[in-house]
Amino acid sequence: MPEIGTPASASDPVPADGVKVGVSTAANGRRRVAVCAGTACVFAGSLKIHDAFVAEIAAAGLQDDVEVSIIGCHGLCSQGPLAVVSDGDTYYPRLKLKDVTTVVAEHLVGGAVVEKLLYIDPATGERVACAHDIPFYKAQTRIAPLRDVGVINPESIDEYLVRGGYEAARKALTTMSREAIVQEVLDSGLRGRGGAGFPTGLKWKFAAGSPGDVKYVICNGDEGDPGAFMDASIMDGDPHAVLEGMLIASYAIGAHEGYIYVRAEYPLAVKRLRLALLAAAEHGFLGDDIFGSGWSFRLKIKEGAGAFVCGEETAMIASIEGKRGMPRTRPPFPAVSGLWGKPTNINNVETYSNIPWIIGHGAAAYAAFGNDTCKGTKAFSLAGKIVNGGLAEVPMGSTLRHVIFDVGGGIKDGKQFKAVQLGGPSGGCVPAHLLDTPVDYESLAATGAIVGSGGMVVADDTTCMVDLARYFLQFTQNESCGKCVPCRLGTKRMLEILERICAGEGREGDIERLETLAVTIKKTSLCGLGQTAPNPVLTTIKYFRDEYEAHIDARRCPALACDALIAYTVDPETCTGCTLCAKKCPVDAATGEKKQVHTIDQALCIRCDACRVACKFDAVLVVSGPEQIAAAVRAQGG
Amino acid sequence: MPRRVARPEPVGAVADAPEFDVDLEQVGAVLAEIDPHGNLIAVLQRAQEVFGFLPEPVIDEIARLSGIPASRIYGIITFYAQFSTEPSGRHKIFVCHGTACHVAGATRITEALQQELEVGDGETRADREFTLGGVACMGACSQAPVMRIDEETYGNLSADQTRRIARQLLEQVVAENGGGADA
Numbered sequence: 001m002p003e004i005g006t007p008a009s010a011s012d013p014v015p016a017d018g019v020k021v022g023v024s025t026a027a028n029g030r031r032r033v034a035v036c037a038g039t040a041c042v043f044a045g046s047l048k049i050h051d052a053f054v055a056e057i058a059a060a061g062l063q064d065d066v067e068v069s070i071i072g073c074h075g076l077c078s079q080g081p082l083a084v085v086s087d088g089d090t091y092y093p094r095l096k097l098k099d100v101t102t103v104v105a106e107h108l109v110g111g112a113v114v115e116k117l118l119y120i121d122p123a124t125g126e127r128v129a130c131a132h133d134i135p136f137y138k139a140q141t142r143i144a145p146l147r148d149v150g151v152i153n154p155e156s157i158d159e160y161l162v163r164g165g166y167e168a169a170r171k172a173l174t175t176m177s178r179e180a181i182v183q184e185v186l187d188s189g190l191r192g193r194g195g196a197g198f199p200t201g202l203k204w205k206f207a208a209g210s211p212g213d214v215k216y217v218i219c220n221g222d223e224g225d226p227g228a229f230m231d232a233s234i235m236d237g238d239p240h241a242v243l244e245g246m247l248i249a250s251y252a253i254g255a256h257e258g259y260i261y262v263r264a265e266y267p268l269a270v271k272r273l274r275l276a277l278l279a280a281a282e283h284g285f286l287g288d289d290i291f292g293s294g295w296s297f298r299l300k301i302k303e304g305a306g307a308f309v310c311g312e313e314t315a316m317i318a319s320i321e322g323k324r325g326m327p328r329t330r331p332p333f334p335a336v337s338g339l340w341g342k343p344t345n346i347n348n349v350e351t352y353s354n355i356p357w358i359i360g361h362g363a364a365a366y367a368a369f370g371n372d373t374c375k376g377t378k379a380f381s382l383a384g385k386i387v388n389g390g391l392a393e394v395p396m397g398s399t400l401r402h403v404i405f406d407v408g409g410g411i412k413d414g415k416q417f418k419a420v421q422l423g424g425p426s427g428g429c430v431p432a433h434l435l436d437t438p439v440d441y442e443s444l445a446a447t448g449a450i451v452g453s454g455g456m457v458v459a460d461d462t463t464c465m466v467d468l469a470r471y472f473l474q475f476t477q478n479e480s481c482g483k484c485v486p487c488r489l490g491t492k493r494m495l496e497i498l499e500r501i502c503a504g505e506g507r508e509g510d511i512e513r514l515e516t517l518a519v520t521i522k523k524t525s526l527c528g529l530g531q532t533a534p535n536p537v538l539t540t541i542k543y544f545r546d547e548y549e550a551h552i553d554a555r556r557c558p559a560l561a562c563d564a565l566i567a568y569t570v571d572p573e574t575c576t577g578c579t580l581c582a583k584k585c586p587v588d589a590a591t592g593e594k595k596q597v598h599t600i601d602q603a604l605c606i607r608c609d610a611c612r613v614a615c616k617f618d619a620v621l622v623v624s625g626p627e628q629i630a631a632a633v634r635a636q637g638g
Numbered sequence: 639m640p641r642r643v644a645r646p647e648p649v650g651a652v653a654d655a656p657e658f659d660v661d662l663e664q665v666g667a668v669l670a671e672i673d674p675h676g677n678l679i680a681v682l683q684r685a686q687e688v689f690g691f692l693p694e695p696v697i698d699e700i701a702r703l704s705g706i707p708a709s710r711i712y713g714i715i716t717f718y719a720q721f722s723t724e725p726s727g728r729h730k731i732f733v734c735h736g737t738a739c740h741v742a743g744a745t746r747i748t749e750a751l752q753q754e755l756e757v758g759d760g761e762t763r764a765d766r767e768f769t770l771g772g773v774a775c776m777g778a779c780s781q782a783p784v785m786r787i788d789e790e791t792y793g794n795l796s797a798d799q800t801r802r803i804a805r806q807l808l809e810q811v812v813a814e815n816g817g818g819a820d821a
Contacts, residue, residue: 043778043784077781080780227737227779229778232777233777302679302680305683305718306720307717307719322679325718384737384741390780606749610797613797614798
């Protein structure tokens with residue numbers, strides 16, 4: 001391994017308060033500007049920011065002194081595009097192209113931090129210069145799955161090596177017996193991070209104990225839950241951690257071949273994994289006689305073709321075999337009969353990325369994090385109506401409140417927290433009075449939700465819980481493979497009921513009909529998709545029954561979100577006649593003379609929200625309920 | 639993904655695109671790699687990269703070379719969302735409908751595009767200029783709602799902004815077609 005820079009080796013003690021984010025000086029000792037190239041930052045234009053830094057630094061003649069590098073998801077996606085300058089890990093969020101010129105001139109040339117571009121802590125209103133001092137990062141414990149995500153350049157194996165990369169695999173392959181590795185993983189208490197929470201060490205033990213010369217390891221990178229992006233961020237932010245985890249697993253269970261199955265919608269992950277495979281093979285970490293141990297392991301990437309159900313392990317195996325990705329009955333479990341009928345170990349991306357840390361630091365160090373039933377740390381993606389949207393790692397057993405308020409910074413725009421949706425279409429909504437629930441498999445299951453793969457989408461009082469349930473049912477109904485009748489037809493019937501409730505055509509008894517169908521589907525479906533598809537409906541009925549009743553009985557959407565139940569009107573008291581709503585209305589429903597009160601024609605309005613967004617005086621009102629709408633329409637005189 | 643907005647009526651100026659010619663030579667290298675031991679999906683993916691969709695003659699050729707019945711290949715094509723047997727538009731527009739984008743108003747983004755570009759959701763316009771579709775989640779949740787037009791990505795969208803972007807795209811298409819196409 002190349003001896004460059006100041007390596008933070010795998011034997012470093014666990015940092016007392018965990019967090020190590022940002023970048024130190026580049027591997028070659030030069031100063032470095034690290035531009036986040038995680039998916040969200042790329043959407044926000046970070047690649048243009050990167051190119052601008054390269055050009056401006058060259059123009060300033062600093063190219064030998066300052067290196068510009070990309071990094072994987074740095075975490076605080078809502079502040080993208082962002083860059084971190086290695087002097088003091090100075091954090092520059094929400095960069096615009098003109099800011100790049102300023103940072104180069106004042107910081108890189110002038111040596112002074114650009115105060116006006118620094119992050120502002122919304123809680124205190126004060127500027128924070130160093131990435132590590134930002135509350136979002138300080139409240140996290142980044143030790144295992146995200147240890148290098150957002151720190152290293154994911155396209156450089158050298159940066160992974162400098163941070164102690166592949167040392168755990170070397171230790172495992174050259175100094176440990178297979179049994180000892182499996183025991184270490186068992187002792188760590190690591191449980192499957194894909195959502196089911198099955199003990200990883202046990203899975204390995206079964207696969208290792210299955211007779212046969214040909215075995216396989218598979219990495220499940222088919223992160224299909226909408227609103228979840230942890231696995232994507234690990235694959236495109238620290239691909240070698242996944243490879244190293246798989247290499248250790250391959251040795252432990254006796255598999256010479258492996259597959260990484262990546263979701264079709266993650267082109268960036270595919271690209272970076274391919275680069276990682278090439279680099280690992282060049283360094284001899286893949287191929288024959290790895291570390292001189294005589295062990296050989298080969299790894300291939302399989303790109304998914306767009307089917308949510310392929311996240312289920314038996315469906316994934318069918319898909320890798322080139323078939324329709326439909327699940328089958330278990331047993332036999334893949335550990336006994338998996339890919340092409342051979343013993344197969346399937347773990348999720350995040351599970352594998354934990355392995356090098358566990359082998360490097362020991363099971364006890366890992367198990368020191370977490371609570372009684374769940375050990376270690378877990379990555380979560382935070383999205384929805386939350387201040388700090390992004391990627392976070394916290395110890396298992398942290399409360400939802402800690403994740404959403406301490407890390408996530410609370411609710412956007414000063415609104416009220418209503419619920420957090422966990423686990424996507426298989427999960428459920430947890431309401432405000434359960435915010436102190438610890439995030440572990442058992443505690444969350446007791447609420448009706450699940451840890452799932454780790455996607456958290458926060459809802460505020462403008463999110464309609466019936467519509468959210470309808471959204472997830474539409475998703476699972478669409479993705480049901482059709483094998484089991486209860487799932488195929490039952491979800492369709494449930495969706496129809498939810499659609500009519502949202503359309504203001506709900507009937508008495510609809511809530512009970514939904515509950516009956518939900519229980520039947522859960523009991524009679526073969527795979528996890530059907531068994532969990534009703535969860536979003538059941539949890540929203542459990543905690544937000546009043547919203548369902550308001551839709552059905554009063555034809556009113558309390559969140560003012562369901563198009564069929566709301567109306568846009570103008571408040572004559574506040575309208576100044578500025579004509580902006582009329583200009584923005586795409587269907588000429590909003591009309592009025594200059595300096596006269598405007599009106600919105602209910603027959604023409606398509607409820608696109610453009611007028612309300614445009615109005616600077618909050619004069620466009622959204623109302624729901626037949627009487628409320630009638631009164632508001634009368635008031636605007638339309 | 640089914641949506642609540644009905645497909646807009648074409649204004650009439652959208653002309654039908656010409657028939658598609660399929661030259662099997664274009665996929666010769668791809669088809670040569672067919673391995674009955676499980677790379678069918680990868681072969682279909684690569685064939686689709688060449689044509690933008692999977693034309694019938696290509697499917698028949700894959701069936702002939704691999705010995706896998708065409709009916710089974712169709713079974714696979716229709717199972718996975720990525721595959722299409724219809725030619726797609728020159729410009730592909732995908733709106734993210736992940737959970738975060740949904741609660742941030744992705745439906746309104748799709749509606750705006752349907753109206754401005756005169757194309758139904760999940761459909762290709764008759765003149766094959768635009769295909770509009772939805773994606774379950776692009777993983778850019780903090781920039782929600784987001785969409786992708788060809789290689790370009792857009793975040794933090796409003797319906798109004800989306801309309802502006804769509805109109806620019808229309809102008810660009812008109813200019814490329816020498817001003818002769820509809821707008």
